[in-house]
Amino acid sequence: MHNFKLKGAPGSKSGDQLYREFKQFEQDILIEDIRAAEFQKKMILIILGLCIGLFIATLTMFL
DSSP states (O other): OOOOOOOOSTTSOOHHHHHHHHHHHHHHHHHHHHHHHHHHHHHHHHHHHHHHHHHHHHHHHHO
């Protein structure tokens, strides 16, 4: 890992600060992706449950 500093205009954020903000942003995106995946898994399970329930209801109707 290189330890180099980015120089910006006077009064601008330092390279270290920009890097920290970028890493924090990356973490936030990762957390968002995990939440989205969990939500998607729940939705798939709910839809699957409804399909199985409908299938069982149809079977019992014809038996």
